[in-house]
Structures are given as C-alpha cells and as structure tokens.
Amino acid sequence: MTEYAIEAIDISKRFSRFTDRRDTIKERLIRGKAKRSQDFWALKHVNLQVPKGSVYGLIGHNGSGKSTMLKVISGIYRPTSGTITARGRLAALIELGAGFHPEMSGRENIKLNGSILGLSKKEITDATDEIIDFSGLRDFIDDPVKHYSSGMYVRLGFSVAVHMRPDILLVDEVIAVGDEEFQRKCFDHLYALRKAGKTIVVVSHGLGQLEGLCDEVTWLDHGEVQKTGPTTEIINAYLERVNTEESARSRQVSATRSPLEIVNNELAVTSATITDQNNAPLTHTETTKTFNINVTMEITEELLGPNLRIAFQHETGPLVTMVSNHRVGADFGVLQPGTYTVSATIPNNPFLPGRYRVHIDVFDYTGTRTLDTWNEVLEFPVRSASGEIGQGFVTIPATFTIT
C-alpha cells in the first residue's frame, strides 16, 4: 500500500470577497452582520494524494487555486470543509525570506527562521554552516539583511528553507531565483531531497521545469481538479486546453493587401494565410506541427515560372531563414493569367516558441527582376506543444551516437 505524505480529502475553501473581512466597526454597527453574498470558492472539493517521497506538481492558470491549495497544505489557511493530513515536518517556500528582519544579520535571521520552522537549537546550529555555504553569502552573513540585494535575499531564504530538514517541502514559483548558477544549485538540491525520500509539492508555470522534476501532476481549473496523473500526460492535456482557448480568442493569421499597395506588374500578391495540415485556418502554430503558408497571387500576363521567396524574421529582429520554390526545385511552369494560390508546407514546425514575421518577394524566372515585394505580410506566434521553450529560434533534427 502506498504511504501518503499528504492526503487532502474533499477540500473546499471559501473566501468572502469584501463584505465580511477587514470591516470597520462603524460599518458593522450600522449594517449589522455583513452578508455573505460575495462568496468566492477558491477550491471546490479537491482531492489530492501525494505519495511519500514523490515530487508532485500543481498546474493551472492564474487564479486556479494552486497557491491556495499550497497554503491549505501548509496550514496557513484552514479549509472551509474537508480534511487535510500532512505527515512530517513541513517547510514552505511560499515566499522566500518572509520572516527576515531587515535590521538583523543574515546569521541571526537564520536562527530566527529556524525557530519559526520548529527546529531545536541544536538542529539550527548544525544547519547554519551548511546554509551559509549553500547561499554563497559567507562574506555578508554578519551584515544586516537590509543591505542585501534582492537576489541575495532570496538566496538566503531558499537556503534556509531547504536546509530545515523538512519531510515535506512546498515550493511556490520560487525555483527561478538568483542567477543561472544558483538556479542550477537549487534544482540539484531539490533532486537530492527527492532522492533522500522527501516529498516535494511544486506549484509552477514553468511547465518545462515541472516535466523534468515531477512524478505526478494535478491540473486545477477554477478551484476544481481537472485531471491527475503522470506528468507528461497532464501537461499535454493542459497545454492543449490552453492552446484551444487561446485560439478561440485570437485572430486567425491571415492578411489581405489593399489594392493601393499593389505595384502594377504582371504579378501581384494579394493575400496570405497560415493553415494547418488539413488546410484549416490557424491563429498560431505549434512546435513540431506541420503548417502551410498560403500565398494568393494574381497574374495578368503569361508568366514563366516565378520564384516565390518567403522570409521569416524573429520578433526581435534577426532573419531566421528563407524558403523559396526555386531553391527546393519546384518550378511552377508557364502560368496563364488568373489567380493562383501557392502553398508552402513547413513540415514539423522547426521554429521555437516566439513570434515570427513573414516577408514575401516574388522574382521572375531568371531571378533578376523583382515582380512584387510585400514586407511584414503576417506575424504568427509559435507556441510550445510540450512546454519546452528551448534556446534560439529553431530546432534542428540531430542524432547522437557514442562509440
């Protein structure tokens, strides 16, 4: 039988929006007991079972109840109904350095924070050196923390929390602290804690981070559990929902050129769209998913195989790449006057998440004369299908072998 470190059964949490709390006495006297009509349910019948020694992730959009759930687990909030059981010493990384007193030195703050988290004097003394080493703040540890930079502050906060020998560590969006080096240290430490059989609950928007760290994930939506299960499966389901919702809201990527802009050559590009494999219009593209760029052009005189060139520019400026039909050996032959649509298929979308601009140029068969130029035709977002963000602009296929 699995042993659970945290068991939440049918947890609901109600917040009274404004009427009841933080009222003035005057209003109480005048209006009597405030109405509870403004109730807001931050959590609705949430069930969670976190196995001992596992890393558990909570995902969901802003306001989905993730952080509230974490506060319920840590005991800061009492659930309105339901029961919560946490076995072992809890340490919450809900806000790093929350208990620090600005006038006290780093060392004194370590002591105080240790006491607040329930450690004995001896445990604190034992941990102090480790904490100072981990934070990398040995030179400043006897200075008041008010002189610390915000980076130093959170580094000390993180170091204190993870070294308090917790059995259960609650982490709220705080992994991204400090510089690259410290972040890596944090992750290494979380992995080490996990190896040591500690239970970790992580709330994060960094889905990529979660994917590498978590064993199981629960997806919360408006305070309700949508799905619980293996990390990759849940993250994919979540992203699919996010992307669908996003599509429903945003405009499709297409452009039509006003006749005034058209230079009267024998060829004019009039509109462009982006569609998916089945030619359905898109509002964005997803990494690794094949898409088409469709360019409609009008030809007024017989024309020998024009060369259509599509350039992709990253939103930050750099030209990423260009594709053209001549380069890939596609010759359209002799075209009679009329309207044509050229579809350029980009297999397994290699672009990394971000926004890309499309520029179109059409040249004659010899490539010496420009027939039409249309800059900034389209701008399309690329979203991650996996949560991975990646570095740079494109991903290229690669295989590795070792001998």
Added chain:
Amino acid sequence: MLTALYQQRALVWAFAGRDLSTRYRTSSLGWLWSLVQPLIQLLIYAAVFSLVFRVQAPGLGSDPERTSFAAFLFTGMVTWNIFSGLVIQSMNSLRSNSELLRKVRFAAWTPILGTSLVQMIQVGLEVLVLIGMFIFLGNIGITWILAVPILLAAALFGQGVGFMLAILNARFGDVQYIVTVTLGALYFLTPILYPMSLIENTASWLAWIVELNPMTWFVTAMHDVMYSLQFPPTWVVPALLAFGMAVFWLGFTVFSRLSKDIGEIL
C-alpha cells in the same frame, strides 16, 4: 494552555531575542531611550501637578512628616507602564508580524509574548530607577518584596487584555485608535497623579468610578508597599494575582480561538 506555553518557549525566546536586538539597534544611545521618555514625563507631571495644581502626596512610610510627590507619581507610573506597555505592544504585534503570519504556520501568540518579554525588561529598568529613587529618599522596607507579585499580576492582567485586543485589532483596524484614547482616559481615572484621598473628599462619585478601575487596585497596592511601606490587607495580593491570572487565561483562550484564521485575516 500551560503545555502550549512550555512547548513554544524556544520560539518565544527567539522572538524576544529578535526584538531585544533590534529595538534600539539604529540609535546610538540604545536602551537609554527607553528611560528618557518616562523620566521626561515624570519631570513634567511632577512639575505641573505639584507646583501648579499643588497636589499633596501622602507622607512617606519611613517618615510621615516628609512627602515626595515625584516618588509617589513614579510608583504609579511604573505600575501603569507595565500594563499599558503590554497592552499596546501586544495589540500592534500581530500587524507588525503580518508578513510572517501570512506566509508561515506557527502559533500566532509567540511573537506577542516575545515582544512582551522585551517590554518587561524595559519596565524592569524603570523599576530599578524607582528603587534607586526610594533608596535615595531613605524610604526602604520589607514590604517591597510584595511589589514582585503585584507587578507580576499587573503584567498578567495587561497581557490578557493585550491578547484580546491583538486579535480584535487584526480584524478591525480602528481598535488601536479606540484603545489609545481609552488608555489616555483611564490614566487619569487611576490614582497616579493624585492620591485617592484627594478625590474621596471632594468628589465621591468620581472616587467610586476610580475604585472600579482595576488599575487602581494595582497602583494602590504598589503605593502601599513601595511608598507607604505598609502591608496591604492579606487578601489583596492573592486576589490581584488570581485576577491577573484569570484575565490572562481568558485572553489566551479567546486569542487561541479566534486566531486560527490569522493568515487570512491579516
């Protein structure tokens, strides 16, 4: 209650240590400041009430022919300061620790008691000054030892009230203003600036109100043992202690009940 107090002693000490080390850290005179304020107040009140209003203090215990209005006044002030200091510090403690209470789960009364311990040290300094004053006047007696339980009872009383006001103040922001005004009025309804005899003769209805004020009981007892060097009736000190403990217990119970959602209230 007692087991909870015992279990959390380390945390209470940690908070006391924090307050102790940070209270006057930014000033160069440090703890001397804690004496400056009451002494200046003493000087002003002594001047105004004895020279302007010509309030007469009763005769000193060592020599009924001599009186010292300043010593009489300071005895009352010290007793009052124990009470009001604990009430005010406790009341503000939750709010000044709100950052922490909203983020970490721990017993919310621990920072309050920590602050109170430091406050007791501050009043302890005043008591030392008071003792010095009486030694200087040659007004010394065995009755002094009773000052310890009396002041302790006053502290328990103040802490009990402080607990209740702390949780009220966390919920309703106007409590602190009401309390400040009330304490200001109560100060004058306690025989600190005048002996009881003065109003008993002139305004008996006022004396009746003053007698109902619990702080009057503590201040009168202190006047007896420190200034007049008289033993109060035997039941007085046990009664004060019992009263102090009862209020403390009540305050602690109310606080524990109502502070469960402290992370949300603040």
